[in-house]
Amino acid sequence: MKGRLDTDLQKMMVRLADGDRSALHPTFEMLWPLLRRFTARHLPHAEAEDATQESLVKIFRQAGRFDPARSAAAWALGIAGFEIRTARRRILRRREDYEAEKSLAAFPDSAKNPEEILLDRDLEETLLEVLGELRPQDVETLRLYARGERPTIAAATFRKRVERALGRLRSAWSSTHELP
Amino acid sequence: MSFPETGLEARAWRAYEKGRLVRALAQSLSLAPLLAVALAGCSPTYVVISSAALLLAAVTVLRWRGEDWGRGVVPGITAGLLPLLFPVFARCGGHLCGAGACLFFPAACAVGGLAGGALLGALAPLPRAGHTLPFVIACTVAAMTGAVGCLFYGLIGPVVMAAGLAVGAVPLMAVRKA
Numbered sequence: 001m002k003g004r005l006d007t008d009l010q011k012m013m014v015r016l017a018d019g020d021r022s023a024l025h026p027t028f029e030m031l032w033p034l035l036r037r038f039t040a041r042h043l044p045h046a047e048a049e050d051a052t053q054e055s056l057v058k059i060f061r062q063a064g065r066f067d068p069a070r071s072a073a074a075w076a077l078g079i080a081g082f083e084i085r086t087a088r089r090r091i092l093r094r095r096e097d098y099e100a101e102k103s104l105a106a107f108p109d110s111a112k113n114p115e116e117i118l119l120d121r122d123l124e125e126t127l128l129e130v131l132g133e134l135r136p137q138d139v140e141t142l143r144l145y146a147r148g149e150r151p152t153i154a155a156a157t158f159r160k161r162v163e164r165a166l167g168r169l170r171s172a173w174s175s176t177h178e179l180p
Numbered sequence: 181m182s183f184p185e186t187g188l189e190a191r192a193w194r195a196y197e198k199g200r201l202v203r204a205l206a207q208s209l210s211l212a213p214l215l216a217v218a219l220a221g222c223s224p225t226y227v228v229i230s231s232a233a234l235l236l237a238a239v240t241v242l243r244w245r246g247e248d249w250g251r252g253v254v255p256g257i258t259a260g261l262l263p264l265l266f267p268v269f270a271r272c273g274g275h276l277c278g279a280g281a282c283l284f285f286p287a288a289c290a291v292g293g294l295a296g297g298a299l300l301g302a303l304a305p306l307p308r309a310g311h312t313l314p315f316v317i318a319c320t321v322a323a324m325t326g327a328v329g330c331l332f333y334g335l336i337g338p339v340v341m342a343a344g345l346a347v348g349a350v351p352l353m354a355v356r357k358a
Contacts, residue, residue, distance in 0.1 A: 016196070019246015024196060028189050053188055061195035064203050064246075 005030065006073050013072035016063040024060070031056060034073070035080050047087045055080040133172045138165040197244075204243035208236045214261065218329040221268040222285055227331045235324045242317060251305055252317030259300035259318070259349075260325025263341045266292030267329050286340050289330040293341035296322060297348020304349070306356055319345070 009030050015023035035055050039048040058079050066075065131139055141161045144151060150158050215232040219225060239257070243250045270288040300322050305314035323342050330337030 019200065019244075019250060024193060025189070028192055053191075056188065056192050057195045060192040061199040063196055064200040 005034070006071070009034075009076075010068075010072045013063065013066050013075075014068045016060075017066040017068065019064075027063075028056070028060075031059065031076055035076065038077055038080050039084055042084045043087050044091075047091065051080065051083040051087045055083045058083070130169065130172045134165070134168055137161075138168055141165040142169065200246065201240075201244050204240045207243055208240040211236065211239065211257065215264070215325075215328055217268055218264055221271055221329050222332045223267075223329065224332075228328060231324070231328045231331055235321075235328060238324060239321065242321070248311070248313040249317060251314040252319075253321055255300060255303035255305070256318040256321025257325050258303060259296040259345070260322035262296035262299065263289050263292030263326030263344065264329035266295075267332075267337070285332060286330075286336050289326070289337045290340040290344045292330075293326060293344020294348040295344075296326060296341075297345040297350075298352055299348075300345060301349035301352025301356070304353070306353065319349075 009027070012023045012027040012030065016027055032052070035052045036048070039051040039055070042048075043051055055076070059076050062079075066072065131142070134142075141158075142165050145162045145165075212232070215228075215235065218228045218232070221228075239253055242253050266288040267285045270285060300318060304318035307315040322345055323338070326341045326345070327338040330341045
Protein backbone atom coordinates (compact mmCIF):
# COMPACT_ATOMS: atom_id res chain seq x y z
CA MET A 1 0.00 0.00 0.00
CA LYS A 2 2.82 2.34 0.99
CA GLY A 3 4.76 1.37 -2.14
CA ARG A 4 1.73 2.06 -4.34
CA LEU A 5 1.27 5.48 -2.72
CA ASP A 6 4.94 6.33 -3.29
CA THR A 7 4.73 5.32 -6.95
CA ASP A 8 1.50 7.25 -7.56
CA LEU A 9 2.81 10.32 -5.74
CA GLN A 10 6.04 10.16 -7.74
CA LYS A 11 4.09 10.08 -11.03
CA MET A 12 1.90 12.98 -9.98
CA MET A 13 4.82 15.13 -8.85
CA VAL A 14 6.64 14.52 -12.13
CA ARG A 15 3.52 15.56 -14.03
CA LEU A 16 3.13 18.63 -11.84
CA ALA A 17 6.76 19.59 -12.41
CA ASP A 18 6.15 19.32 -16.15
CA GLY A 19 3.18 21.69 -15.90
CA ASP A 20 0.29 19.22 -16.04
CA ARG A 21 -2.37 21.02 -14.00
CA SER A 22 -4.67 17.99 -14.00
CA ALA A 23 -2.24 16.38 -11.53
CA LEU A 24 -2.80 19.08 -8.92
CA HIS A 25 -5.98 17.73 -7.28
CA PRO A 26 -4.83 14.07 -7.07
CA THR A 27 -1.49 15.20 -5.65
CA PHE A 28 -3.27 17.31 -3.06
CA GLU A 29 -5.49 14.38 -2.05
CA MET A 30 -2.44 12.14 -1.67
CA LEU A 31 -0.31 14.61 0.23
CA TRP A 32 -2.85 15.91 2.76
CA PRO A 33 -3.33 12.70 4.80
CA LEU A 34 0.36 11.80 4.51
CA LEU A 35 1.51 15.16 5.86
CA ARG A 36 -1.28 15.34 8.43
CA ARG A 37 -0.23 11.98 9.95
CA PHE A 38 3.41 13.02 9.93
CA THR A 39 2.92 16.37 11.66
CA ALA A 40 0.41 14.92 14.19
CA ARG A 41 3.15 12.56 15.45
CA HIS A 42 5.41 15.47 16.32
CA LEU A 43 3.20 18.43 17.24
CA PRO A 44 0.05 19.27 19.27
CA HIS A 45 -3.17 19.32 17.27
CA ALA A 46 -3.46 23.04 16.41
CA GLU A 47 0.21 23.38 15.48
CA ALA A 48 0.05 20.18 13.44
CA GLU A 49 -2.81 21.60 11.34
CA ASP A 50 -0.87 24.82 10.71
CA ALA A 51 2.33 22.95 9.86
CA THR A 52 0.44 20.69 7.44
CA GLN A 53 -1.11 23.64 5.63
CA GLU A 54 2.18 25.54 5.40
CA SER A 55 3.97 22.41 4.13
CA LEU A 56 1.35 21.84 1.45
CA VAL A 57 1.57 25.42 0.20
CA LYS A 58 5.39 25.25 0.11
CA ILE A 59 5.38 21.91 -1.72
CA PHE A 60 3.08 23.23 -4.43
CA ARG A 61 5.03 26.46 -4.70
CA GLN A 62 8.20 24.46 -5.37
CA ALA A 63 6.53 21.73 -7.44
CA GLY A 64 7.71 23.33 -10.68
CA ARG A 65 11.33 22.66 -9.76
CA PHE A 66 10.86 19.11 -8.43
CA ASP A 67 13.66 16.84 -9.65
CA PRO A 68 12.18 13.57 -11.00
CA ALA A 69 15.34 11.74 -9.91
CA ARG A 70 14.38 12.34 -6.24
CA SER A 71 11.76 10.54 -4.20
CA ALA A 72 8.62 12.70 -4.09
CA ALA A 73 7.49 11.33 -0.71
CA ALA A 74 10.90 11.96 0.89
CA TRP A 75 11.04 15.45 -0.59
CA ALA A 76 7.55 16.32 0.69
CA LEU A 77 8.27 14.91 4.16
CA GLY A 78 11.52 16.87 4.23
CA ILE A 79 9.59 20.10 3.72
CA ALA A 80 7.10 19.05 6.41
CA GLY A 81 10.00 18.26 8.74
CA PHE A 82 11.27 21.82 8.34
CA GLU A 83 7.80 23.17 9.23
CA ILE A 84 7.70 20.91 12.30
CA ARG A 85 11.04 22.28 13.49
CA THR A 86 9.82 25.86 12.92
CA ALA A 87 6.61 25.16 14.89
CA ARG A 88 8.58 23.59 17.74
CA ARG A 89 10.85 26.63 17.97
CA ARG A 90 7.76 28.84 18.08
CA ILE A 91 6.26 26.77 20.93
CA LEU A 92 9.53 26.91 22.85
CA ARG A 93 9.75 30.68 22.43
CA ARG A 94 6.17 31.08 23.68
CA ARG A 95 7.01 28.99 26.79
CA GLU A 96 10.14 31.07 27.48
CA ASP A 97 8.15 34.32 27.15
CA TYR A 98 5.49 32.93 29.53
CA GLU A 99 8.13 31.99 32.16
CA ALA A 100 9.74 35.43 31.84
CA GLU A 101 6.35 37.14 32.31
CA LYS A 102 5.63 35.01 35.40
CA SER A 103 8.92 35.99 37.07
CA LEU A 104 8.38 39.70 36.29
CA ALA A 105 4.91 39.58 37.90
CA ALA A 106 6.67 39.04 41.30
CA PHE A 107 7.75 42.71 41.12
CA PRO A 108 4.87 45.19 41.87
CA ASP A 109 5.90 47.59 39.15
CA SER A 110 7.69 45.76 36.35
CA ALA A 111 8.55 49.06 34.60
CA LYS A 112 11.03 49.94 37.43
CA ASN A 113 14.47 48.47 37.94
CA PRO A 114 15.41 46.70 41.24
CA GLU A 115 17.16 49.79 42.64
CA GLU A 116 14.07 51.93 42.15
CA ILE A 117 11.93 49.23 43.74
CA LEU A 118 14.20 49.18 46.84
CA LEU A 119 14.05 52.95 47.07
CA ASP A 120 10.27 52.83 46.92
CA ARG A 121 10.18 50.29 49.72
CA ASP A 122 12.53 52.38 51.84
CA LEU A 123 10.38 55.45 51.31
CA GLU A 124 7.25 53.51 52.22
CA GLU A 125 8.74 52.28 55.47
CA THR A 126 9.86 55.79 56.41
CA LEU A 127 6.42 57.15 55.66
CA LEU A 128 4.79 54.50 57.85
CA GLU A 129 7.18 55.36 60.66
CA VAL A 130 6.30 59.05 60.43
CA LEU A 131 2.58 58.32 60.16
CA GLY A 132 2.88 56.38 63.38
CA GLU A 133 3.75 59.66 65.15
CA LEU A 134 0.58 61.41 63.96
CA ARG A 135 -2.79 61.43 65.70
CA PRO A 136 -5.21 58.67 64.56
CA GLN A 137 -7.61 61.29 63.16
CA ASP A 138 -4.86 62.75 60.96
CA VAL A 139 -3.88 59.29 59.76
CA GLU A 140 -7.50 58.49 58.87
CA THR A 141 -7.88 61.84 57.04
CA LEU A 142 -4.72 61.25 55.02
CA ARG A 143 -5.77 57.66 54.24
CA LEU A 144 -9.14 58.81 52.86
CA TYR A 145 -7.48 61.64 50.93
CA ALA A 146 -4.92 59.25 49.36
CA ARG A 147 -7.76 56.96 48.18
CA GLY A 148 -9.74 59.84 46.77
CA GLU A 149 -12.58 59.24 49.24
CA ARG A 150 -14.40 61.74 51.48
CA PRO A 151 -16.27 61.19 54.76
CA THR A 152 -19.83 62.38 55.15
CA ILE A 153 -18.84 65.95 56.06
CA ALA A 154 -18.78 69.15 54.17
CA ALA A 155 -16.16 69.37 51.42
CA ALA A 156 -14.64 72.58 52.84
CA THR A 157 -14.32 71.00 56.29
CA PHE A 158 -12.58 67.94 54.82
CA ARG A 159 -10.23 70.18 52.84
CA LYS A 160 -9.22 71.97 56.02
CA ARG A 161 -8.61 68.69 57.84
CA VAL A 162 -6.40 67.47 54.93
CA GLU A 163 -4.35 70.73 55.00
CA ARG A 164 -3.76 70.45 58.74
CA ALA A 165 -2.91 66.72 58.54
CA LEU A 166 -0.43 67.32 55.72
CA GLY A 167 1.13 70.20 57.67
CA ARG A 168 1.60 67.95 60.71
CA LEU A 169 2.99 65.18 58.48
CA ARG A 170 5.60 67.56 57.02
CA SER A 171 6.63 68.69 60.52
CA ALA A 172 6.93 65.09 61.72
CA TRP A 173 8.93 64.17 58.64
CA SER A 174 11.28 67.12 59.10
CA SER A 175 11.87 66.36 62.76
CA THR A 176 12.39 62.61 62.05
CA HIS A 177 15.04 63.40 59.42
CA GLU A 178 16.39 66.46 61.32
CA LEU A 179 15.77 68.63 58.30
CA PRO A 180 15.75 72.41 58.72
CA MET B 181 -10.02 12.04 8.79
CA SER B 182 -11.81 14.76 6.88
CA PHE B 183 -10.32 16.52 3.85
CA PRO B 184 -9.55 20.18 4.30
CA GLU B 185 -11.71 23.06 3.15
CA THR B 186 -11.47 24.06 -0.53
CA GLY B 187 -9.70 27.27 0.54
CA LEU B 188 -6.50 25.35 1.18
CA GLU B 189 -6.53 23.65 -2.21
CA ALA B 190 -7.13 27.03 -3.86
CA ARG B 191 -4.18 28.39 -1.87
CA ALA B 192 -2.03 25.46 -3.03
CA TRP B 193 -3.06 26.07 -6.64
CA ARG B 194 -2.17 29.77 -6.42
CA ALA B 195 1.20 28.92 -4.85
CA TYR B 196 1.85 26.44 -7.67
CA GLU B 197 1.06 28.95 -10.43
CA LYS B 198 3.03 31.70 -8.70
CA GLY B 199 6.01 29.37 -8.25
CA ARG B 200 5.96 28.44 -11.93
CA LEU B 201 5.64 32.05 -13.04
CA VAL B 202 8.48 33.28 -10.84
CA ARG B 203 10.73 30.46 -12.07
CA ALA B 204 9.85 31.13 -15.73
CA LEU B 205 10.52 34.83 -15.30
CA ALA B 206 13.91 34.19 -13.67
CA GLN B 207 14.89 31.82 -16.49
CA SER B 208 13.80 34.30 -19.16
CA LEU B 209 15.62 37.23 -17.56
CA SER B 210 18.83 35.19 -17.46
CA LEU B 211 18.75 35.37 -21.29
CA ALA B 212 18.79 39.17 -21.31
CA PRO B 213 22.61 39.55 -21.26
CA LEU B 214 22.89 37.20 -24.26
CA LEU B 215 20.28 39.14 -26.19
CA ALA B 216 21.96 42.42 -25.28
CA VAL B 217 24.94 41.34 -27.42
CA ALA B 218 22.75 42.14 -30.44
CA LEU B 219 23.08 45.83 -29.53
CA ALA B 220 26.61 45.63 -30.93
CA GLY B 221 25.16 44.75 -34.36
CA CYS B 222 23.57 46.95 -36.99
CA SER B 223 19.99 46.88 -35.79
CA PRO B 224 18.69 50.09 -34.18
CA THR B 225 18.63 49.98 -30.38
CA TYR B 226 14.87 50.36 -30.07
CA VAL B 227 14.37 47.44 -32.51
CA VAL B 228 16.71 45.17 -30.52
CA ILE B 229 15.10 46.09 -27.21
CA SER B 230 11.52 45.68 -28.37
CA SER B 231 12.17 42.39 -30.21
CA ALA B 232 14.12 41.05 -27.22
CA ALA B 233 11.32 42.09 -24.85
CA LEU B 234 8.78 40.30 -27.05
CA LEU B 235 10.95 37.18 -27.09
CA LEU B 236 11.42 37.21 -23.29
CA ALA B 237 7.69 37.66 -22.74
CA ALA B 238 6.94 34.73 -25.07
CA VAL B 239 9.56 32.51 -23.41
CA THR B 240 8.17 33.37 -19.96
CA VAL B 241 4.63 32.43 -20.95
CA LEU B 242 5.77 29.21 -22.67
CA ARG B 243 7.91 28.09 -19.72
CA TRP B 244 5.15 28.95 -17.25
CA ARG B 245 2.61 26.99 -19.26
CA GLY B 246 4.96 23.99 -19.43
CA GLU B 247 4.32 20.58 -21.02
CA ASP B 248 4.52 20.65 -24.85
CA TRP B 249 4.44 24.46 -24.84
CA GLY B 250 7.70 24.66 -22.89
CA ARG B 251 9.57 21.75 -24.44
CA GLY B 252 10.62 23.59 -27.59
CA VAL B 253 11.97 26.68 -25.82
CA VAL B 254 15.53 25.60 -25.01
CA PRO B 255 16.26 24.05 -28.45
CA GLY B 256 14.72 27.13 -30.11
CA ILE B 257 16.83 29.62 -28.18
CA THR B 258 19.99 27.59 -28.66
CA ALA B 259 19.44 27.42 -32.41
CA GLY B 260 18.38 31.07 -32.69
CA LEU B 261 21.49 32.40 -30.97
CA LEU B 262 23.65 31.67 -34.02
CA PRO B 263 21.77 33.93 -36.50
CA LEU B 264 21.60 36.52 -33.69
CA LEU B 265 25.37 36.53 -33.21
CA PHE B 266 26.63 36.23 -36.83
CA PRO B 267 25.83 39.84 -37.82
CA VAL B 268 27.49 41.01 -34.58
CA PHE B 269 30.65 39.04 -35.45
CA ALA B 270 30.52 40.49 -38.97
CA ARG B 271 30.36 44.02 -37.63
CA CYS B 272 33.10 43.33 -35.10
CA GLY B 273 35.17 42.08 -38.06
CA GLY B 274 35.27 45.66 -39.31
CA HIS B 275 32.45 45.75 -41.85
CA LEU B 276 30.49 48.98 -41.52
CA CYS B 277 26.74 49.07 -41.26
CA GLY B 278 25.48 50.32 -44.61
CA ALA B 279 22.00 50.89 -45.92
CA GLY B 280 19.93 49.67 -48.84
CA ALA B 281 22.20 47.77 -51.17
CA CYS B 282 24.62 46.26 -48.67
CA LEU B 283 23.97 42.53 -48.68
CA PHE B 284 26.79 41.52 -46.35
CA PHE B 285 24.77 41.53 -43.16
CA PRO B 286 21.72 39.78 -44.64
CA ALA B 287 24.16 37.15 -45.91
CA ALA B 288 25.54 36.84 -42.40
CA CYS B 289 21.99 36.25 -41.18
CA ALA B 290 21.45 33.60 -43.85
CA VAL B 291 24.63 31.75 -42.87
CA GLY B 292 23.73 32.10 -39.21
CA GLY B 293 20.28 30.73 -40.02
CA LEU B 294 21.86 27.76 -41.78
CA ALA B 295 24.03 26.96 -38.76
CA GLY B 296 21.13 27.54 -36.39
CA GLY B 297 18.94 25.32 -38.56
CA ALA B 298 21.44 22.50 -38.20
CA LEU B 299 21.30 22.88 -34.42
CA LEU B 300 17.51 22.98 -34.59
CA GLY B 301 17.48 19.79 -36.62
CA ALA B 302 19.69 18.13 -34.02
CA LEU B 303 17.97 19.38 -30.85
CA ALA B 304 14.31 20.15 -31.58
CA PRO B 305 11.67 17.61 -30.49
CA LEU B 306 10.73 15.57 -33.52
CA PRO B 307 7.19 16.21 -34.80
CA ARG B 308 4.95 13.19 -34.43
CA ALA B 309 1.36 12.58 -35.46
CA GLY B 310 -0.79 14.78 -33.23
CA HIS B 311 2.29 15.96 -31.39
CA THR B 312 3.79 18.74 -33.46
CA LEU B 313 3.50 21.55 -30.91
CA PRO B 314 7.02 21.27 -29.36
CA PHE B 315 8.60 21.35 -32.84
CA VAL B 316 6.51 24.35 -33.93
CA ILE B 317 7.41 26.18 -30.69
CA ALA B 318 11.11 25.42 -31.19
CA CYS B 319 11.04 26.80 -34.75
CA THR B 320 9.11 29.91 -33.69
CA VAL B 321 11.41 30.65 -30.75
CA ALA B 322 14.49 30.11 -32.94
CA ALA B 323 13.12 32.56 -35.52
CA MET B 324 12.24 35.13 -32.83
CA THR B 325 15.69 34.80 -31.24
CA GLY B 326 17.52 35.17 -34.54
CA ALA B 327 15.33 38.14 -35.49
CA VAL B 328 16.69 40.11 -32.50
CA GLY B 329 20.04 40.34 -34.32
CA CYS B 330 18.75 40.35 -37.90
CA LEU B 331 16.16 43.15 -37.91
CA PHE B 332 17.95 45.73 -40.03
CA TYR B 333 17.13 47.00 -43.51
CA GLY B 334 13.49 46.02 -42.90
CA LEU B 335 12.49 42.38 -42.96
CA ILE B 336 15.11 41.04 -45.37
CA GLY B 337 17.30 39.87 -42.49
CA PRO B 338 14.63 37.74 -40.74
CA VAL B 339 13.36 36.36 -44.07
CA VAL B 340 16.76 35.06 -45.19
CA MET B 341 17.47 33.88 -41.66
CA ALA B 342 14.24 31.86 -41.59
CA ALA B 343 15.08 30.37 -44.94
CA GLY B 344 18.51 29.42 -43.62
CA LEU B 345 16.92 27.83 -40.53
CA ALA B 346 14.61 25.71 -42.66
CA VAL B 347 17.37 24.62 -45.05
CA GLY B 348 19.69 23.77 -42.17
CA ALA B 349 17.11 21.86 -40.14
CA VAL B 350 15.49 19.65 -42.76
CA PRO B 351 18.36 17.25 -43.55
CA LEU B 352 19.15 16.53 -39.91
CA MET B 353 15.50 16.03 -39.03
CA ALA B 354 15.14 13.61 -41.92
CA VAL B 355 18.13 11.66 -40.61
CA ARG B 356 16.68 11.57 -37.08
CA LYS B 357 13.29 10.45 -38.32
CA ALA B 358 14.72 7.67 -40.43
